Amino acid sequence: MALKKFVVGCFQDEKVLFPAVEKVRKAGYKFHDIYTPFPVHGLDKAMGLRDTSLHTAGFLYGLIGTTTAVTFMTWVFTKDWPVNIGGKPNFAFPAWIPITFEMTVLCAAVGMVLTFCYICQLAPFVKRHHFHPRATDDLFVMVIECGEKTNEDELKSLLNSVGAEGVNTQVAEEGWWIGRYDKEQELYKEPNIA
Amino acid sequence: MSVTKYESQLREPLVNGDKTYGQVTQDIVHTIEAKPTRLWYIGFYVSVALLLFGVYSVYREVTYGIGQWNVNRTIGWGWDITNFVWWVGIGHAGTLISAILLLFRQGWRTGVNRAAEAMTIFAVMCAGQFPIFHMGRVWMAFFTLPYPNTRGPLWPNFNSPLMWDVFAISTYFTVSLLFWYSGLLPDLATVRDRAKTKLRKHLYGIASFGWSGSTKHWQRHESLSLVLAGLSTPLVLSVHTIVSFDFATSVIPGWHTTIFPPYFVAGAIFSGFAMVQTLMLVLRKVMNLHDYITLGHIEAMNKIIVLTGSIVGCAYLTELFMAWYSQVPFEQDIFFKYRIAGPYGWSYWLMMTCNVISPQLFWFRKLRRNVLFTFIMSIVVNIGMWFERFVIIVSSLYRDYLPSSWSVYYRPTIWEVGFYLGTFGLFFTCFFLFAKYFPVIAIAEIKYVLKTTGESYKDNMENLEKKSVDEFVHEMHHDHHAEGKVTVAHH
Secondary structure, three states, X not given: OOEEEEEEEEEOOHHHHHHHHHHHHHOOOOEEEEEOOOOOXXXXXXXXXXXXXHHHHHHHHHHHHHHHXXXXXXXXXXXXXXXXXXXXXXXXXXXXHHHHHHHHHHHHHHHHHHHHHHHOOOOOOEEEOOOOHHHHOOOEEEEEEOOOOOOHHHHHHHHHHOOOEEEEEEEEEOOEEEOOHHHHOOOOOOOOOO | OOOOOOOOOOOOOOOOOOXXXXXXXXXXXXXXXXXXXXXXXXXXXXXXXXXXXXXXXXHHHHHHOHHHOOOOOOOOOHHHHHHHHHHHHHOOHHHHHHHHHHHOOOOOHHHHHHHHHHHHHHHHHXXXXXXXXXXXXXXXXXXHOOOOOOOOOOOOXXXXXXXXXXHHHHHHHHHHHXXXXXXXXXXXXHHHHOOOOHHHHHHHHHHOOOOOOEHHHHHHHHHHHHHHHXXXXXXXXXXXXXXXXXXXXXXXXXXXXXXXXXXXXXXXXXXXXXXXXXXXXXHHHHOOOOOOOOHHHHHHHHHXXXXXXXXXXXXXXXXXXXXXXXXXXXXXXXXXXXXXOOOOHHHHHHHHHHHHHHHHHHHXXXXXXXXXXHHHXXXXXXXXXXXXXXXXXXXXXXXXXXXXXXXXXXOOOHHHHHHHHHHHHHHHHHHHHHHHHOOOOOHHHHHHHHOOOOHHHXXXXXXXXXXHHHHHHHHHHHHHHOOXXXXXXXX
């Protein structure tokens, strides 16, 4: 596992965060990520992230559900085991609409959630480095990756000048791994300003 | 740090008190970190006792057969299916709040959606027990699933509404669970990062799936929530529609009507919101959440109750009118002889009083904002909605087409009642555990409505929009200035 060096700065207010994001981007630094306690609208655009296409995946899963349900019921009732139910047609499409609909929704929802977990690498027992414990509480934590050419001090002073608090450097594994949370991580202490 | 409340100054704030993000976390998470109160233990043990009684009742039914209940050849559905429909109905409010109100951009849903979704899941769990054990030979319940079996393979009948039910309820349960849990991930991560003991950190670490709060993850999370809401909206309407098909596609007088789907859906929302009120009022009192579940929330839900209650009342009257207008003697007899009058007439009038007449009191603003009155009314509505299903099932069935199969007066046995009480036990055991170990309010969503987020991004949006809002505010300011009621914040 490759360790990388990151410069971390915390923000208390999104009003400070947005101009800071713009300035850091203009200065040419590469964001590792910004960790926020809730979805901050517009932050993805400000960081230059592209839109997610998760909803397209959801649509495709839904289509799979629809076709599976219709073809399966058609096969069962017209080919595999045709049953005379009150003299009604074997291909009783209107009566299959409820099940087709439910299967569409089920496949779309399950497929999307699994895809979401997969692309975000979220699963039980997955562990990743958390740059600040209050990133899930009340701080917006900006993390910038240091390349070979990055001048760390310059970056730190830039972050300080745009309103970041508690600027520090952390060496961490950037991916995820399987492990226990309580092994290396520090436990929570009463709030102290970053 | 200056805290502006929810965007619109013309509306009531969604969160009372000047709160910072940190305080929101503290307010909601501290109940998880503290030891449960005495009340919690009492409630929990009572629920577990009820659950055990339910388990014993079901044990008797499974061991000795359906004969343990007083359902008979004529009233085949009795209490069992009444309870099923009642619980499914209750299970509608959660997804309605989280999905439909999300699509309608109703900001107030954030205070109540988490607990309401949990309620939905537990209610559907309870509902599912009834048709499963009503099968009699419950160990063959898996025969309803279309899997390649050694009997042919023999497939279930996909044309049957009972089969649609299997798909509808299981899909509804799965999707609600996924929706609820995906929303919980960020909040569980909040609990994990505040953990003071190793065990808690470890367990919430597992439960939160390693959530970090990354912007990209949030972006996908938002997209996921929106699509799941879009999927759940027709789903929640379809589930009770399909439940009503169980009745409407039959040829029993009083059931064979096209009004059933909308009528059942409205009734489900009606009873679901009543149950949400019951739980929320207790929750806000016990957990001191007055700032998050405000009188504004309670009033908003009461408005939905009076609306859906009126729709239900309208459906009752339409049924009576159609029975008369159709000139079908069987329909007329069922409604005018056996429902309104007859040995079960009392249940009809109880239903009418609880569901149609009493919720009309919510037209008064004072009563909508009265906590005690709302609590009593929520119980009244739930009793009324139970009797609605009882009336539909029992009073349509007890006079069959053949007088020789007319039923004697139907009374449940203790084991039939015990099964129902047992589901209360299951429901409240789950709810007590949820209230203790999970954030009962969606923390991240509350933080999201706490302030206007993404201010700088918004500034870049069309100035036109901003201008018209300013003009509107200006007008409102003038209109109300004389009355001195509305004060508008100047920017």
